[in-house]
Amino acid sequence: MYKSSNTVNIIVADYDNMRLMDTFSKLQNSNPLVRVVAICQNGQDLINRASTMRDVDAILMDFNLIDLTAIEVAKELKDSSPTTEIFCISDSMSAEFIFSAKSKGVAEIFKREGIVYREVADKIVDSIIAKRLEYEKLANEHGAIEKGTRNTKIVKEYITKTISQSVILTYNMKGGVGKSTVAANLAVAIKLSPYYSGKRVVLVDFDCGGANVSTICNIPDIDTVSRNLAAWENIDLNETSPEEVDSLLIPGPHGIMVAAAPINMGIAAKIGYDIADNILKILKKYFDVIIIDGAPNLSPVMDAALEQATKILLIANPEGQAVKQLGRIVHTLNDITANGERDLIHIINKMFVVLNYAQKPSEWDLKPNEVARTIGRPLLREIPNDDVVKKALHGNSAKQAVELEPESEFAIAIKKLANDLCGAYPEGVKQEDVKKSKKKVKENSDKKKLFGLFG
Ligand SMILES: Nc1ncnc2c1ncn2[C@@H]1O[C@H](COP(=O)(O)OP(=O)(O)OP(=O)(O)O)[C@@H](O)[C@H]1O
Ligand SMILES: [Mg+2]
Structure with a gap:
């Protein structure tokens, strides 16, 4: 009854316009399942779009936008769009930084220097497909819907999206x-x-x-x-x-x-x-x-x-x-x-x-x-x-x-x-x-x- 649409829909965000266009075109051409559905230059616009557009699976953003960091974006979207995963690109990659970002809801961080967009795209696609299977399983086990508010919310959003x-x-x-x-x-x-x-x-x-x-x-x-x-x-x-x-x-x-x-x-x-x-x-x-x-x-x-x-x-x-x-x-x-x-x-x-x-x-x-x-x-x-x-x-x-x-x-x-x-x-x-x-x-x-x- 519920269709799993195959494409992985991504919003790309960066404050630097040239870099934004570069990331957009490279990501779009990196994996046949990737579909870039929007580009944004600031955090507020990104949050608005992610929470109102249908079927946004992931965000790929520079860690520091002018107004918000990836951690703040993750926090904002936790309730309004809980199934959207946040991936970011960063210049600094200390172990402590990675740990802190991941524990606050960022799914993965890629180092800017030497970045290979095909690998980034594969990683995002694999992660989203694995998540979809997990939600699908939860949605099929009716009991799961009553357990835990976070599960309820995610399952509800998943079902609503895939009707x-x-x-x-x-x-x-x-x-x-x-x-x-x-x-x-x-x-x-x-x-x-x-x-x-x-x-x-x-x-x-x-x-x-x-x-x-x-x-x-x-x-x-x-x-x-x-x-x-x-x-x-x-x-x-x-x-x-x-x-x-x-x-x-x-x-x-x-x-x-x-x-x-x-x-x-x-x-x-x-x-x-x-x-x-x-x-x-x-x-x-x-x-x-x-x-x-x-x-x-x-x-x-x-x-x-x-x-x-x-x-x-x-x-x-x-x-x-x-x-x-x-x-x-x-x-x-x-x-x-x-x-x-x-x-x-x-x-x-x-x-x-x-x-x-x-x-x-x-x-x-x-x-x-x-x-x-x-x-x-x-x-x-x-x-x-x-x-x-x-x-x-x-x-x-x-x-x-x-x-x-x-x-x-x-x-x-x-x-x-x-x-x-x-x-x-x-x-x-x-x-x-x-x-x-x-x-x-x-x-x-x-x-x-x-x-x-x-x-
Ligand atoms: N389950 C039900 N319990 C009680 N009354 C019902 C029930 N189903 C239909 N009715 C009543 O039966 C009558 C006919 O129903 P309805 O108008 O829906 O039929 P219909 O097939 O659309 O008719 P028509 O082909 O003339 O448009 C109505 O008075 C309706 O209130
Ligand atoms: Mg009738």
């Missing part, structure tokens, strides 16, 4: 199965994850004319008049700016952005494959997570979504006829592929069943394994029927169910789904944990009360 893009579609040509409910709650659950809080999440309403997302997110009709999918018609993929894209979106719950569907049926009818495809390609440029709420039909807009999605959630209810109908779609895609008409295997492979109990369970319900078998794709998760969904929809909190009652069975299931899809909750989500920690807080406050009585 890959997700485009998730909720799909079923049948209405009322929970496509919009799952899509909206999934978007919020992902944004609520500590690993995704700084990531850009957009919820896209592809149910043109239905405008489910606007309803669920309490977006007034007036806001969608100028800012809806039809307004993207003349936007050029290669000439967009983030500001322009944001101006076509509407701020939704908990910091997610919403691409609203037009409500006017005449306008909705104009949206076909090309516009839908263009919208998704543009959003892919600016967002880490794109959740598409599908329409209850088979249409060119849905075809574009099926093509662009990285995961397709077949939202099913445990009802015989509807499950058979969904199964027919998967079988048709298989048949088209088998006949050699078109190769659709890449679409079939992205499909997973999410069994959502939009109605209260009944004795006539199919069993989860029957649902998955009939559809012909694996079951990813079951989402229980929960009154919190209605409470969120009809109450006036303007919150989605996952946020309204984070400990509800529904919220836990959606968060687990968020983890299945994009690793949003690697520590796991267990209702017992929530209950346990609540109990602990209560015990502690009881203890306090006792001590208050006797103390």
Whole structure:
């Protein structure tokens, strides 16, 4: 799930401009994995860039910049960018100096006289790759995340940095199965994850004319008049700016952005494959997570979504006829592929069943394994029927169910789904944990009360 990008991204810093350019070009050409991502002439600029740019693996700096030394830079970045390693070049190399610098967070010191940049680059690359493996191991051992604050911070930053893009579609040509409910709650659950809080999440309403997302997110009709999918018609993929894209979106719950569907049926009818495809390609440029709420039909807009999605959630209810109908779609895609008409295997492979109990369970319900078998794709998760969904929809909190009652069975299931899809909750989500920690807080406050009585 987590990609390890191969290049090693380095910022080079030196107060002497000529020397800075020389170090930059020699380092850049020394090892194919090295990518110099920025150059700086003073310490403050260096710190600003290292803590705000994505994926800065290392710094190679002259030990003494005009305003800061490498030790001070290491100290500053310890919290704001703990995975960035600091390497420096120095004229003086006494044993005492090396010891002092290394004990204060500098990874390695190279002597200026006779420096060989190829060796410097190899050393930095080896060190960063070894560190990445170490973080990856820590990140995989879920327990490590809870141990020690420094580990937590480093692992969190590592996971946050290496998250890959997700485009998730909720799909079923049948209405009322929970496509919009799952899509909206999934978007919020992902944004609520500590690993995704700084990531850009957009919820896209592809149910043109239905405008489910606007309803669920309490977006007034007036806001969608100028800012809806039809307004993207003349936007050029290669000439967009983030500001322009944001101006076509509407701020939704908990910091997610919403691409609203037009409500006017005449306008909705104009949206076909090309516009839908263009919208998704543009959003892919600016967002880490794109959740598409599908329409209850088979249409060119849905075809574009099926093509662009990285995961397709077949939202099913445990009802015989509807499950058979969904199964027919998967079988048709298989048949088209088998006949050699078109190769659709890449679409079939992205499909997973999410069994959502939009109605209260009944004795006539199919069993989860029957649902998955009939559809012909694996079951990813079951989402229980929960009154919190209605409470969120009809109450006036303007919150989605996952946020309204984070400990509800529904919220836990959606968060687990968020983890299945994009690793949003690697520590796991267990209702017992929530209950346990609540109990602990209560015990502690009881203890306090006792001590208050006797103390
Ligand atoms: N897990 C659940 N628990 C309780 N109610 C649910 C659940 N999932 C969905 N519902 C309710 O079922 C109804 C249909 O859900 P939703 O609108 O999300 O379906 P949909 O597939 O998007 O429908 P459409 O195709 O018409 O857009 C809504 O009233 C919703 O509140
Ligand atoms: Mg819907």
